[in-house]
Amino acid sequence: MTTTHADAVTTMRATVAALHQHLTAYNLVAWTSGNVSGRVPDRDLFVIKPSGVDYADLTADAMVVCDLDGAVVDGELDPSSDTAAHAYIYRNRPDVGGVVHTHSSYASAWAARGEAIPCVLTAMADEFGGEIPVGPFAIIGDDSIGRGIVQTLEGQRSPAVLMRNHGVFAVGPTPRAAVKAAVMCEDVARTVHLARQLGTPIPIAASDVDRLYERYQNRYGQAGRRS
Numbered sequence: 065m066t067t068t069h070a071d072a073v074t075t076m077r078a079t080v081a082a083l084h085q086h087l088t089a090y091n092l093v094a095w096t097s098g099n100v101s102g103r104v105p106d107r108d109l110f111v112i113k114p115s116g117v118d119y120a121d122l123t124a125d126a127m128v129v130c131d132l133d134g135a136v137v138d139g140e141l142d143p144s145s146d147t148a149a150h151a152y153i154y155r156n157r158p159d160v161g162g163v164v165h166t167h168s169s170y171a172s173a174w175a176a177r178g179e180a181i182p183c184v185l186t187a188m189a190d191e192f193g194g195e196i197p198v199g200p201f202a203i204i205g206d207d208s209i210g211r212g213i214v215q216t217l218e219g220q221r222s223p224a225v226l227m228r229n230h231g232v233f234a235v236g237p238t239p240r241a242a243v244k245a246a247v248m249c250e251d252v253a254r255t256v257h258l259a260r261q262l263g264t265p266i267p268i269a270a271s272d273v274d275r276l277y278e279r280y281q282n283r284y285g286q287a288g289r290r291s
């Protein structure tokens with residue numbers, strides 16, 4: 065590696081390590097489950113959480129660097145057991161710079177029923193541009209999880225997918241954006257679940273979803289500075 069490339073890897077190690085604190089802060093994970101990864105800019109590499117390490121011990125040095133086939137390039141620990149799924153996404157979605165996986169409770173409860181979360185909140189229209197879709201049942205060990213994620217997200221505006229009987233995979237242009245999508249996915253999964261207990265949530269008209277999404281994605285906040 066040249067110095068520049070080594071620096072990019074070092075930076076992404078620190079970024080990915082630090083982002084894991086959001087998974088615990090937002091109560092999205094139990095024990096060592098859940099993981100964040102980030103693509104190294106301009107390199108066919110990504111940085112991912114090691115397998116089975118306590119969240120308190122997830123330092124930058126503990127992160128694992130893999131190529132886009134999921135093979136370890138640098139790191140002393142074994143990578144996350146979800147590495148093949150992350151690698152498949154990076155290989156097939158050049159626009160994706162970060163991937164997050166959680167078994168967050170409310171979203172996974174929708175996944176357990178195989179039910180998409182309907183777009184019944186303006187926050188959902190803003191962030192997801194419609195429903196949060198459900199992907200197929202897939203067992204860890206080959207490309208089937210990654211393929212199911214990529215195929216389900218194709219043609220959707222949602223950056224998150226509920227893999228049936230499993231949990232959430234979220235993507236974004238950066239690892240931070242993917243973490244945000246995972247946090248927001250759990251937040252709306254909880255609220256829509258609560259609404260369901262009290263009655264029938266009211267759908268938002270497709271034209272209003274479009275307007276909300278366009279406004280939020282292009283004009284909300286510090287325009288051009290969001291990540």
Ligand SMILES: [Zn+2]
Pocket residue numbers: 165166167230231
């Ligand atoms: Zn999982």
